[in-house]
Amino acid sequence: MPDCTFSKDSAMMDITPVENMFILEYMRGAPGEYVKVYLCGLMQCYSPALSSHDIEKATGLCAEDIYDAFCYWQNLGLVRITNNDPLKVEYRNCKRIQLSAEPSLQPCRYTELIERLSAVMSGRVLSMNELRKVYDWAEVFGFEQDTIVLLADYCVNNRKKGAKVSINYMDTVAKAWADSGVNTVEQAMRQIEEYEELNSGAAKLLKRWRAGRRPTEDELKMYAVWTREWGFDDNAIFAAAAVTTGASRPSFDYLNAVLLSYKEEGITDEESIAEHRRDKDMRAEMARLTFKRAHIKRSPTFDERELIGSWVDEMNIPREMVLLAAEYSIGAAKPFLMIKKLIEEWHKAGVKTVKAARAHHEEAQSQQRPPVKTSHAKYNYPQRKYTAEELAHIAVSLADEETDEERI
Known part of the structure; x- marks a missing residue:
């Protein structure tokens, strides 16, 4: 059987029927350039002699923009892309889609939503993948259409990119809302x-x-x-x-x-935190002064700061007594251990004042002094006292003895 077609010129004199449902339900919410692509593609269905170059010429769009347009219509269910290179598109009947029981095949119910989103996003045309996410917000997350518009408006006005805000960011916000149980x-x-x-x-x-x-x-x-x-x-x-x-x-x-x-x-609460911070700062300062008074060159550790703080706050040791203990530790091999030992001794003895601490320390020091050494008893002979004349006579006698020795 021969393959017969109309000539390309005949398309100019022919007609292209457009379903009223497309005009009333789909066209008003679609970008104008995408409507051009849909109509030119529909014309090609009725006049197969027309090529893709004819569509590009008629719409003034490049091949990439035409592909995006068909993706848009495919996402609405009006067409199906059967091949990408070369691009092949299969048109579907609007009435059949409308009467379908499958929600995914009734995208015209989102026409108003898409139109409102486009207005919020300064006329931005959403791609097929972007629209798929929008439909998920409605069909998977259960968002009302007003909620979706509010979501878009919030994201547009709270990001520096404005209307060019990433759909992925909007999807992240949508998921967060869904996790929080947001629908209305x-x-x-x-x-x-x-x-x-x-x-x-x-x-x-x-x-x-x-x-x-x-x-x-x-x-x-x-x-x-x-x-x-x-x-x-x-x-x-x-x-x-x-x-x-x-x-x-x-x-x-x-x-x-x-x-x-x-x-x-x-x-x-703020007041309790501020009070806690003041106490901590006071402990740190007390530890610093204690180390300085004891001539300890390094900084106190956390445990040492806490221990010094406990002496003052819990054992009620006056700060002056702690500094006095630091003075007494100067020169010790381990001065901080010396301070600790003195504080514990004073606390155990019930010492409460600096005066009492000094007295306690001096008493402890006196008990630790070694006894004064005395001569042994058997060497303690009675001592004879000599007059000046006797001492002079003894000196003369010693001189004579030395002279005799020299002569010998």
């Missing part, structure tokens, strides 16, 4: 408010640390644990952040460890 606009609004509170607090921390970036999702989750589970408010967290000032690289992990220690001690 009201639930989404509450989620946004809570997120903004977390983001604001976390951002202030980063600004305090001079980190020029936004908080990560993991950091926001950590901040949420601090505020929602551990009971810290923003002011308490900022008060605790003062601990990280001396760190070379302050971080959320470091602050998390600090807050965990406070939580375990039952310290969760």
Whole structure:
């Protein structure tokens, strides 16, 4: 049987029927360039003599843009791409799609949604893969269409890229909302408010640390644990952040460890944290003064600071007594152990004042002095006293004896 076709010129004089359902349900929400591609492709279905180059010429689009357009229509179920190179497209009947029982084959119900998203995103045309994610938000996450529009508006207005915000970022936010049980606009609004509170607090921390970036999702989750589970408010967290000032690289992990220690001690409000910090600073200063008074060149360790603090706070040893013990330890082989020994002795003896401590120390020193050595009894002969004349006579006699010896 011969293969017969109309000539290419006949297409100009022919007609291309367009379903009213396409015009009423699909066309209004579609980008104008994509409508051109759909109509030209439909014309090619009725006039096979036309080539892809004719479509490019008629639409003024390149091959890549034409492919994106067909991907858009494929995502709506109106066409099916059967081959990519060369590009082959199979058109489907709009009425059949509308009457189909399968939700995925009824994309016209999202026409209004796509139109609203396009308006929110400054006329941006979503690709096939991007639209697939949008449909997942509705069909998998169960979002209302108003919720999806709110999601897009929130992401566009809270990212520097604006309307060019990544669909992957929007999908991340959508998943976070879904994990929190968000479906309706009201639930989404509450989620946004809570997120903004977390983001604001976390951002202030980063600004305090001079980190020029936004908080990560993991950091926001950590901040949420601090505020929602551990009971810290923003002011308490900022008060605790003062601990990280001396760190070379302050971080959320470091602050998390600090807050965990406070939580375990039952310290969760700003005032308690500030008081705890003052006590800690006083202990550190007392330890520094003690080491300085004892002429110890190194810095006190954490355990040594805590021990000195316990003498003052728990054993009620006056600070002046601790410094006195430090003075007494100067020159000792192990001065800190000497200080510790004196404090324990004074505490055991009930010594409460510096005066009493001095007296106790002097008494202990006197008991440790060695006894004065005396001559043995058998050498203690009675001593004879000589007059000046007797001493002179003895000297003369000794001189004569020396002269006699020389003569001999």
